[in-house]
Amino acid sequence: MDVDEKIKAHLLSVWRKEKKLFSRGKECMLLVTTKHVMFISKTEAKMKWWKAAVQRQAVILMKSPDTMLIHDGYDEKNLQEDMQNEKNEVFLLTDVISVDSEEKSWGSVLNLKIRDGEKEKSFELSIVRDWVGYPIRDPIKFLKVDWKPIVQYIREKGVTP
Numbered sequence: 001m002d003v004d005e006k007i008k009a010h011l012l013s014v015w016r017k018e019k020k021l022f023s024r025g026k027e028c029m030l031l032v033t034t035k036h037v038m039f040i041s042k043t044e045a046k047m048k049w050w051k052a053a054v055q056r057q058a059v060i061l062m063k064s065p066d067t068m069l070i071h072d073g074y075d076e077k078n079l080q081e082d083m084q085n086e087k088n089e090v091f092l093l094t095d096v097i098s099v100d101s102e103e104k105s106w107g108s109v110l111n112l113k114i115r116d117g118e119k120e121k122s123f124e125l126s127i128v129r130d131w132v133g134y135p136i137r138d139p140i141k142f143l144k145v146d147w148k149p150i151v152q153y154i155r156e157k158g159v160t161p
Helices: 047-063 076-082 148-157
Strands: 007-018 026-033 036-040 089-092 096-104 107-116 119-132 138-142
Touching (some): 026 148, 036 076, 096 148
Antiparallel strands (some): 026 036, 036 089, 107 119, 119 138
């Protein structure tokens, strides 16, 4: 992450599912910066902050579905700490091949196709509202949000439609 790089969108409790055979989704934070798209699944953020921020995000998104959010208590310094973990993934905006959104009956989905070296990866991203904890943590309800601002930003900075 560069010194002049700024967070443009930060979404918590995002269910990321890679479109490939036998892949299981996982929870992460989605961050869009001035130069990167990042999936943070391992964070140093405190659990107390996380729970409060997720609840606040759900309320904000139910009132206004605009996804260009930035959370108090998590900034570029925290992001640099989280980027030390190898399990967190970072992609340049210029590596995004395609981006679009679609509405499903259960919620809104952001579709991303990203170049990762020689390979292409396709992801479906949705914001989770409720979880079931047993036998494994899985989403049971998703939010209907407006992904258009993020789609537009990524297209302007990296991808051509």
